[in-house]
Structure formats: structure tokens, C-alpha cells
Amino acid sequence: MLTKRQNLMETIKGGKPDRFVNQYEFMNLIMEAPLGEMAGPGQTIKNGWGITFSWPADQLGGFPVHDEEHKVLKDITDWKNQVKAPAVATSDEAWAAAVAHANAVDRNEEFVAAFVAPGVFEMTHHLMSMEDALMALYEEPEDMHDLIDYLVDYELAYAKELINRIHPDCIFHHDDWGSQRSSFVSPEMFEEFFLPAYKKIYGFYKANGVELIVHHSDSYGVNLVPFMIEMGIDIWQGVMTTNNVPELIEKYGKQMTFMGAIDSGVVDFPGWTPEIVAEYTKKACEECGKLYFIPNLTQGLNFSSFPGVYEETTKVIDQLSKEMF
Amino acid sequence: MSKIQEVKEKVEIGKTKLVPGLVQEALDEGNAPGEILQAMVESMSVVGEKFSSGEIFVPEMLIAAKAMSKGVDVLRPLMAGDTSASLGTCIIGTVAGDLHDIGKNLVSMMIESAGFTMVDLGVDVPAEKFVEAVKENENVTLVACSGLLTTTMPALKEAVETIKASGLDVKVIVGGAPVTPEYAAEIGADGFAPDAGSAAVKAKELVA
Numbered sequence: 443m444l445t446k447r448q449n450l451m452e453t454i455k456g457g458k459p460d461r462f463v464n465q466y467e468f469m470n471l472i473m474e475a476p477l478g479e480m481a482g483p484g485q486t487i488k489n490g491w492g493i494t495f496s497w498p499a500d501q502l503g504g505f506p507v508h509d510e511e512h513k514v515l516k517d518i519t520d521w522k523n524q525v526k527a528p529a530v531a532t533s534d535e536a537w538a539a540a541v542a543h544a545n546a547v548d549r550n551e552e553f554v555a556a557f558v559a560p561g562v563f564e565m566t567h568h569l570m571s572m573e574d575a576l577m578a579l580y581e582e583p584e585d586m587h588d589l590i591d592y593l594v595d596y597e598l599a600y601a602k603e604l605i606n607r608i609h610p611d612c613i614f615h616h617d618d619w620g621s622q623r624s625s626f627v628s629p630e631m632f633e634e635f636f637l638p639a640y641k642k643i644y645g646f647y648k649a650n651g652v653e654l655i656v657h658h659s660d661s662y663g664v665n666l667v668p669f670m671i672e673m674g675i676d677i678w679q680g681v682m683t684t685n686n687v688p689e690l691i692e693k694y695g696k697q698m699t700f701m702g703a704i705d706s707g708v709v710d711f712p713g714w715t716p717e718i719v720a721e722y723t724k725k726a727c728e729e730c731g732k733l734y735f736i737p738n739l740t741q742g743l744n745f746s747s748f749p750g751v752y753e754e755t756t757k758v759i760d761q762l763s764k765e766m767f
Numbered sequence: 768m769s770k771i772q773e774v775k776e777k778v779e780i781g782k783t784k785l786v787p788g789l790v791q792e793a794l795d796e797g798n799a800p801g802e803i804l805q806a807m808v809e810s811m812s813v814v815g816e817k818f819s820s821g822e823i824f825v826p827e828m829l830i831a832a833k834a835m836s837k838g839v840d841v842l843r844p845l846m847a848g849d850t851s852a853s854l855g856t857c858i859i860g861t862v863a864g865d866l867h868d869i870g871k872n873l874v875s876m877m878i879e880s881a882g883f884t885m886v887d888l889g890v891d892v893p894a895e896k897f898v899e900a901v902k903e904n905e906n907v908t909l910v911a912c913s914g915l916l917t918t919t920m921p922a923l924k925e926a927v928e929t930i931k932a933s934g935l936d937v938k939v940i941v942g943g944a945p946v947t948p949e950y951a952a953e954i955g956a957d958g959f960a961p962d963a964g965s966a967a968v969k970a971k972e973l974v975a
Contacts, residue, residue: 628827
């Protein structure tokens with residue numbers, strides 16, 4: 443039997459996996475790295491960039507607060523005065539827990555996977571609101587290029603420390619680039635603003651020993667796939683069924699693997715049942731096949747919003763591996 | 768090319784800095800404010816169609832709506848009290864328990880561009896608040912309810928049922944990622960739209 447790591451590599455290289463890669467099993471996620479403050483359920487926090495996040499207890503996630511009082515960047519043309527990156531944590535103490543966790547991972551079995559979020563696009567709209575960020579791409583492109591360069595420099599500074607500290611084999615990087623029906627920006631705009639940014643970021647990780655780039659965007663993104671491949675993504679996690687995943691695998695599988703195809707929205711809700719999970723998981727596995735595909739909820743971490751859904755999905759995938767391999 | 772035609776074209780491609788001047792020039796040429804407004808509404812209708820078909824994306828739609836808004840600013844003082852071009856007031860909000868506002872804001876912008884006066888109740892709006900807003904505002908013809916989460920679909924149902932049970936003469940349109948035409952019909956909504964462009968088309972259709 444292959445290790446989780448070997449089985450993953452066989453799957454994404456078009457080799458001979460002996461079972462489905464089961465959701466996030468190949469990533470041992472190091473969540474202890476000093477990535478910055480994030481709001482938990484019921485909390486309102488202000489992070490190092492000055493962005494206020496609120497996560498009401500009865501909601502499924504947190505939101506940046508963008509009223510006039512809380513918006514960090516009120517005028518893109520004045521971003522140099524209004525946006526101040528926090529210092530990257532460089533003390534042994536700040537990294538101790540992450541280092542200890544990484545050291546405890548058997549790298550033959552799993553990938554030491556560093557979690558990085560939010561992404562560059564998300565940072566632009568966290569700072570200034572989605573509407574302002576998207577319009578600024580049109581109205582003040584030079585300032586947006588400069589702001590994005592600044593965000594990339596910060597990411598690279600963090601990446602350098604991350605690499606030195608835990609030597610990750612895998613980066614699990616979030617940046618949501620679309621809704622379930624379309625990408626937020628046109629391919630042309632994506633190519634101009636975000637492709638260069640991610641070529642720098644993912645190129646830096648790859649040049650420094652990272653074997654695997656897994657990018658999360660639980661959205662539509664067919665029109666961005668060529669750019670995802672160009673920037674060095676190995677696995678697109680969160681791929682929704684609106685993308686026609688079997689077709690994507692057929693067309694691009696040899697260059698990038700697709701992880702998802704079980705839309706969280708349709709299986710992960712208060713009234714979920716094992717039958718619903720089984721139906722959609724079976725459909726995903728049967729339609730997408732054994733290579734260049736990892737069955738997974740589209741959620742961007744290794745759990746579900748409602749207790750039991752993630753575990754049930756894992757169970758169904760195990761069963762399907764027995765039947766299909 | 769006539770000035771009105773130029774206004775139409777520049778709104779469609781989101782020339783926010785040019786549109787106000789062109790609207791003024793169109794007025795100086797003797798065009799009626801209502802006629803210029805109608806031209807911009809038609810531009811936004813094209814923008815909505817292009818967004819729905821995937822030809823353009825959110826930034827293009829936002830920038831076109833902003834261009835129109837700047838054009839309307841020039842017309843507004845000349846049209847005070849003239850309601851002939853208005854399709855009435857639309858109350859919009861994201862339903863109780865749901866804090867998503869981006870999709871709702873886009874829909875609001877596009878419905879406004881179609882000729883409605885918008886009253887935005889924001890997010891996490893209880894069902895009763897939609898009803899109160901209909902009563903408190905003048906000439907309300909439409910209520911637009913948004914819900915992005917599968918978990919808030921019951922709140923969407925409650926909102927529609929409460930509005931309908933109030934007996935007020937308004938149409939209700941619903942939308943949001945998990946909403947389907949079947950679900951919209953099941954909960955008693957008058958209309959459904961899958962995106963902001965289609966929402967503007969459907970809104971006009973509902974109050975025609």
C-alpha cells in the first residue's frame with residue numbers, strides 16, 4: 443500500500459494510485475505558524491493590517507467590516523499613507539509551536555503543509571471593500587499595481603521566514619477568485635494584475651524546496667485555469683461542479699490536479715444525511731475518475747461547517763476506493 | 768454621432784469621468800433629461816445582458832453603474848418631482864442570519880440603473896423589517912430579498928411569506944447562490960434571477 447504522500451504523487455502524475463486521495467489526508471496542516479490574527483466564532487478582531495473582522499456566533503464565517511469607520515483604505519491614490527503592513531514574526535518563540543509540529547510529521551507519509559491566507563486578491567478587498575477594489579482596477583490601475591506589489595513583498599517576507607522555520611513540502615494557499623458562476627475579474631484583468639503577483643509568490647516557494655502548491659478558490663474558474671497552471675499551481679482545491687470538472691481533468695489534468703467536485707453548499711447544511719453525502723461523493727468519484735482528481739468538499743480546510751459531514755465524506759470515499767480500485 | 772448616442776456608449780464602457788460632461792452637452796443640445804436618462808437605462812440593460820452572458824465581469828458592471836450614476840447626478844436637479852421615468856421604489860436586503868452583501872449590492876446597483884429608487888436595508892434583515900420598509904416608503908413596487916447560504920434559505924422563505932401575508936401590493940424577487948427558480952416558486956416569490964443583470968430585467972418585467 444502506498445503512503446498518503448506516494449498515493450498523492452501517483453494521482454497527480456498520472457501514475458498508479460492504489461486508492462483515491464481522501465480529501466486533505468496528504469496534507470499535515472501546520473496551523474500554528476504566526477500568520478496573523480483571525481476572528482473565531484463570536485469574535486470581532488482587528489488584525490495587524492488594521493482590518494476589522496467580525497464573526498457573529500450564529501454565522502458560518504467571519505467578514506471584514508467595511509463601513510466608513512472601519513475601512514482601512516479609503517482612497518486608493520493615497521494607499522502609501524493608509525496601508526501599513528505589519529511586521530513579520532521572526533522570533534523563535536513565535537514559531538516554536540509550528541516548528542515542533544512540523545518536526546513531528548513523518549514526511550515520507552505526509553506533506554508538511556503550510557497554510558497561507560488571505561491571498562493577494564482577497565487582501566485588496568479586505569482593505570478597501572470588494573466594490574472599491576474592483577473599480578480601482580479600472581480607475582487607478584497604476585496604484586493597484588503598486589499596492590499589489592506591496593502585498594506581494596509582504597507575502598514574500600513571510601514566505602522567507604516560513605521556509606527557514608518549517609521547510610514546508612506543500613503550501614496550501616487561499617485566494618478566492620470567483621463566485622460559483624464566474625470569475626470576479628476578466629481573464630485579461632487577472633493576467634495583468636494577479637498572474638505576475640502569483641508567479642513571484644509561487645515561484646519563490648518552488649525555488650525554495652516546496653514541492654506542491656495547492657491553491658484554494660471555491661468558485662468558478664475555468665477561464666483562469668491556464669493562468670493557474672502558468673503560475674505554478676499543482677492542485678486547485680475547491681473546484682466546484684459549476685466548472686464541469688470532468689472536462690477540466692480531460693483538458694488540463696496532466697498539468698494540474700483538481701480537488702473538490704463535492705460542493706459544500708449541497709451536502710454541508712443542518713439537514714444533511716449520509717445518503718446525501720454518499721450521492722454527491724459517488725457522483726464526483728465516478729464522473730471525475732482516478733487520476734488528476736481528489737474527491738473533497740469544496741470547503742477550504744479539513745472540516746465541515748456542520749458536524750459529521752467531513753467525516754462521512756471521508757468514509758464514503760474510503761468505501762468507493764474499495765469498490766473502484 | 769449624436770450626444771445621446773455618445774452618452775450611451777460611454778456609460779456602457781464605464782467612462783466615469785467623461786459621462787457627466789457628455790450629459791451636460793446632450794442637455795445643451797436641447798435633449799430632454801428624461802430622454803437622456805432613458806438612454807443610460809438602455810446602456811445599463813446592455814451591460815446587464817453582457818454580464819449575464821459572461822461577456823463582461825463584475826468590475827465592468829460596477830464601473831458602468833458608476834458612470835451612469837454620475838450622469839444621473841447632472842440630471843437630478845432638472846428632474847425633481849418628475850416621476851414619469853421611475854419604476855417605483857425597490858426595497859432590497861439580505862435576509863435574517865445572512866451577512867453577505869456583495870451580491871446584494873450588485874443587484875441593487877443594477878436594479879437602480881433600470882429606473883428604480885432603491886432603499887437598501889443592508890444585511891441580516893428580519894422578515895418584518897421588509898414589511899415595515901414597504902409601509903414607510905413611497906410608491907414601493909418591488910421587494911428584493913437575497914440569501915447566499917443554504918442555512919438561510921428558511922429565512923428567505925419566511926421573508927417572502929411575511930411580505931405576501933401582509934397583503935401589501937408589491938412584487939417580490941429573490942436570488943442568491945443556492946436559490947433556484949423552483950425554490951423561488953415554491954416559497955411564493957414572484958420572480959427569481961440568477962445574477963445582477965438578469966435581476967434588473969426581471970425587476971422591470973415584474974412591475975410592468
